[in-house]
Amino acid sequence: MLALIVDHSTAHGLRLGEIPPPKPVPHEALVRVVAVSVNFGDLQDGVAGAPDGTVPGWEAAGIVERAALDGSGPPIGTPVVSLALNGGWAELRAVDARTLGVVPNGADLGAVSTVPVAGVSALSALDRIGPLLGRRIAVTGATGGVGRFAVQLARLGGAEVIAVTGDPKLHGEALRALGADQVVAPGRLPDGLDGVVDTVGGPLLVEAFSALAGNGTLVAVGHVTEDPEVFPVGALLSRQGQDNRSLVTFFLLDSTNVGRGISWLAGKVSAGVIDPGIVWRGSWRDVDEVVEALRSRQLHGKAVLDAAAQ
Template sequence: MKAALPGPDGKPVLLGEAAEPVPAEDELVVAVEAYSVNRGETLQLDGVLGRPRPDWRPGKDVAGRVVRAAADGSGPAVGTRVVAHPPAYGWAERVAVPTRSVAELPDSIDSVTAAALPLAGITALRLLRAAGPVAARRVLLTGASGGVGHYLTELAAASGAAVTAVSASPGRGARLLELGAVEVVTSAARARGPFEIVLESVGGPSLAAALARTAPGGLLVWFGQAGGAPVTLDFFDFFKGPAQARIAHFDYTASGADYGDDLAALVRLVAGGRLHPEIGSVRDWSRTADVIADLRGRRVRGNAVLTVG
């Protein structure tokens, strides 16, 4: 079968031949119709997150149709339209996925829309759980113009939070106001605190500025370092405002590798008109390398989706 294969030493991803998936007893096989590219996958390709094993291929967000049901009888039947979150290998014509990481799709949600849901949507849901109740609380969200940020903004605002979103580009941040943000600023340093909850994904000086705007006893959840710069914090800065504030590291996988329930919740929200995936780029999968370059250059608002024809 055809698959998007990572080139050696950071070379562009190219279409080539790969072995057919061999599913485990609790895995089904999906014929992929669309997949999403995430910034974390570009970091893996760059080696920032450590070199994957030699046979590794990217692909954690897919939508398509079941062509082989799980041998243990779990999961949807052959022919069912699904959205899925495999551990990897999804940038291909077919991929094996654990049935616990699959949700069925209604006819009202097309594959392009569905492919934008898994990693970004699951991360947003689990971040909000980590943050705790957000109703009537002031929330600061950095790096808000990516896929996770759009979902977080809409979900938090719908829950009653007053969200201040940070987007370095005003144009990229305009959609966040439509999704419920009360304000969009170009840096954490320009945000008017204090904030009971801070969701920080940029790192470097952004985290320090966000912490300075955290309310006493507030919570800063650190879920990324998209800016690439390491963070330097001064212990004594906590005495200048955010006394007894907490910093929590966040990894969406830490709360379990069963993603089906979260995927089903995202599907229900989209089908009910309560969640609106922001898809900034849709291209044929032969353009995967171009999309990766655009993501690295921060030229995509929301999610980037590739269609498999």
């Protein structure tokens, strides 16, 4: 079968080549992959940090070719989205059947391939904050994969949403269209936040923590900036109106009910309720273009590779 394989002798660390198909164990389904989505983290951990011969790829959408032998998971022919630490960027993927999300029939598998990492991260991070109805929630890196989902989900949950983006002039209109009530630049966060989904880190995380209201929660999802977090003396002390703030870290693969989250989000994306913000789509033969755009921070949204396009 064809797969994108880590090869550090190439310019971007990947080549399309032939490898033997995977052999599923009894709790794994075999999925014929139709489309995959590429995340910044895929390149960091799955490509740059992986040995030659690895098949990277956290998320992939396709059709169940063989159901799990132990009877778990969906039957043959079901359209699904999968999430695992690697192995997604191949024609066939063996994956734990209990984590598969089921996709509505006829859905665009490219669009829903974006759901596991960006969507489930946003959903799980918002879960850590708690109820959203009538609460004031900020999302940093709002134009990014996780950020876009978080803005839309927070709005769906009934929150007042503050989108934080590096260039509000450029991205303000699009973020308001997704449901942001305010779009602000770093350095301009309003006070009184009940929750923050932070995907940027560095000085923005420090600013966001200081803007939390009492009992507010900041969920540190990611770190795209090179800058460190430096808290001024006393910044972590409790003070009137800001008691009991929490700063929590987050790891997607520790989320419970991943399959359920993927299925729910895939339904929302295919119904057009949530826009995953696909800004690049093409054949997996053109993966180098995506790697270049992601590494140079030119992409503000999701990149999808069609595995079947030759």
